[in-house]
Amino acid sequence: MNLRVSKWIYMLAAILVIGTNSIPASAKENFTVCIDPGHQAKGDPRGEPIGPGSAQKKARVSSGTSGVATKNPEYKVNLEAAMILKELLQAKGYIVVMTRENNDINISNAERAEVANKAKADMTIRLHCDSIGNGGKSGAVLIVPSKSSKHTASIYAASFKYAEFLKKSLHDHGVKVNGIFERNDMTGFNWSRVPVVIFEMGFMSNWNEDRMLSDKNYQRKLMSAVTDALEAYNQTLE
Template sequence: MTGTTDERPAPRRSTRFRLTVLGCAVLPLCFAGWLGWQALAGDGPARAADTSSAVPPTSDVTFDAPTAWPTALASATPSPGGTASPATTAPGTAGHPLTGRTVLLDPGHNTGNGRHTTEINRQVDIGNSRKECDTTGTSTDSGYSEAEYTLDVSHRARALLEARGAKVVFTQDGDRAWGPCIDERARIGNDAHADAAVSVHGDGAPASGSGFHVIMPAKVTAGKADTSAIVAPSHRLGLLLRDSFKAATGEPYADYIGEQALDTRSDLGGLNLSRIPKVFIECGNMRNSGDAKRMTDPQWRQQAAQGIADALTAYLTTPAG
């Protein structure tokens, strides 16, 4: 036979081979019978425990005691499929402190206002006077508009607030051709029965000025305006917003507002007509080169949103006084 393939015929089985096979078949039966006799004698459980150590473990999770759940499963519950699923967080817990709360975010102006001058120049009643429905807002020297800025920061703040459990209402979400008018902006928050509101803006002050400031409502009781009930809570919200915004962004207080970045005004329809605690924030002066550089930076805008969300969270979760 040539080649490397082994094609030799199988060897004939001898009598000794047949006895060997028979022994291999009988011995396990005898051993099984002996184990049964040991179990009846009372030694079975102990010996079963001894043999378990020879079985490879199916998990690397160890137990300190027979009744202790491993740490990795302590916060899990079995699902219908038999696998562990994370335990759910109950509403209103630390992970969702704003559950059940409604927040109004008012992104100032609208990118379409410039194409609808007739509509936005219409006068509306703000209680103690009449003002334009809305304005075009300002922009940086490079053309980044206030309306773009306010909507972007509001979107970022909404994501943060919703992650904390809040329901967030917008006055406009880039879904309107222009406006809404300042009286409607106030009405949207009132109709939503929001717990608090922030109107987001960028200032258009002289280029020499820089920094941010917060605007709070003065007491106005004239015509359909009555801010009596919201002046005090709005002031508390304003203080929290000022401190949170500075902590989040590092932006200095406006150097052209002489009241430590706090301004109280009676000529803003969005405040005069509000029935819920509400403030404005001018996040910086878009006409100032330093402020404009920061406000056009997406990372800084995320910090601005963080400051706004943190202030609203503190306001809604911290008792007054």
């Protein structure tokens, strides 16, 4: 093969390789997402400071809720959804870091935030399910770090921006969203130097929603909404 032809083949191959990466040209390259599936098989009630230098302590990790209909533990549903999200994001060329990939582990909320910090992630998605005494309550809830907390003031804007994209994306996927709420007492927020959103995917205290939350297709729908929102968010970055 002469030099000229091989050069063309080389260029064509390069175009094909670039073409398989679906992250838009305007978006940030090597966008890294940390996925934190909430809780673990056994909670750890030992205390840890709720933020760097804080005297206030909370359990390293709580045990989470369980389904009123399915009896499934929340930690298991959170991990199932997380593994789907990992697959969807990797298929689109994102770099994914997981805080855990199995249920029999002991990793505190501060340690989970450190995983994202160390990876210099661009966004952390914390997956949880809700529970409340009222069995009629349903829908998703989005939680972001507080804008007025010294720990999280610097990550508030980006976290809230992503939460707004996620709210819209969930609406577009036909999922009800109860709202975006700020919290200043979340260890996993206060230790995070990475923008972060808690996605409470639905209420396990609601008979129908609990069953949906354990359904693979519904989990995939929710995680598609998360993925679409990350794409929209990423396109606003350099």
